[in-house]
Amino acid sequence: MTELGAVQQFKGISAHTKHFFRRQIISWFGRNKRSLAWRETENPYCILIAEILLQQTDANKVSLIYPEFIQRYPDASALAEAEQEDIQRFISRIGLNYRTQRLINIAKDINDKFAGYIPNSEAELMELPGVGRYIVNAVLSAAFRTRTAVVDTNVVRILEHFFGVQSQRSRARTDPEFWNIAYSLLPRKVTDCRDWNYALIDFCALVCTHYNPKCSECVCAEHCRHFSTH
Ligand code: SF4
Numbered sequence: 001m002t003e004l005g006a007v008q009q010f011k012g013i014s015a016h017t018k019h020f021f022r023r024q025i026i027s028w029f030g031r032n033k034r035s036l037a038w039r040e041t042e043n044p045y046c047i048l049i050a051e052i053l054l055q056q057t058d059a060n061k062v063s064l065i066y067p068e069f070i071q072r073y074p075d076a077s078a079l080a081e082a083e084q085e086d087i088q089r090f091i092s093r094i095g096l097n098y099r100t101q102r103l104i105n106i107a108k109d110i111n112d113k114f115a116g117y118i119p120n121s122e123a124e125l126m127e128l129p130g131v132g133r134y135i136v137n138a139v140l141s142a143a144f145r146t147r148t149a150v151v152d153t154n155v156v157r158i159l160e161h162f163f164g165v166q167s168q169r170s171r172a173r174t175d176p177e178f179w180n181i182a183y184s185l186l187p188r189k190v191t192d193c194r195d196w197n198y199a200l201i202d203f204c205a206l207v208c209t210h211y212n213p214k215c216s217e218c219v220c221a222e223h224c225r226h227f228s229t230h
Helices: 003-011 015-032 044-054 059-072 076-080 084-091 099-114 122-126 133-144 153-163 176-185 190-206 225-229
Strands: none
Touching: 015 153, 015 176, 015 190, 044 059, 044 099, 044 133, 059 084, 076 099, 084 099, 122 133, 133 190, 153 176, 153 190, 153 225
16 A cells, blocks of 8 residues: 555545544443543643553553552652662562663653643653653643543554554554544543543453454444454
């Protein structure tokens, strides 16, 4: 497929199909949403920490350490002053040990550059070490109630499957076309965007999974391109 072909494919998604997709997932989320500690707060620091812990890590695993982690390091100052070995004790339980140093660096930057407060602008959040567009948007959506979409490999998978689109990029989550679709799916009301993003994430985690997606019980199957062609 040519680059132009891919773009045309993205642009061919009808408003009706998007509406169906959004309606079905919101309705499913109402019945199946996961109860996760970091969703009980709008504290930007707590949400940022959760997103860093969730990088390439299952939410159930993160749940094992998150409440104690936040209790021990309730703000950026506490985290910046923590002993590296103490943080490492938490991180070693969920893997990706490089995050210990990353958390310290982020906490120090928040203290030094932003007076201990998590910034609420995309540009400033992007300055934090190891923080990319997904985390930035997740924090903006969940903590600051902004109209921002989230796209990671899981979201790419469901967009590919349901809408039958494909990226030409090796790292599809960086493809602007996927971000465009994700933005076009956001609910109109800003206040609904946080829940929508959580709904999409939960649906990817529980139904449209990487291995063995549960197509036979999927509420989107009726219009899913992947389901109709496999
Ligand atoms: S029918 Fe299967 S592939 Fe399509 S969205 Fe549902 S779970 Fe994913």
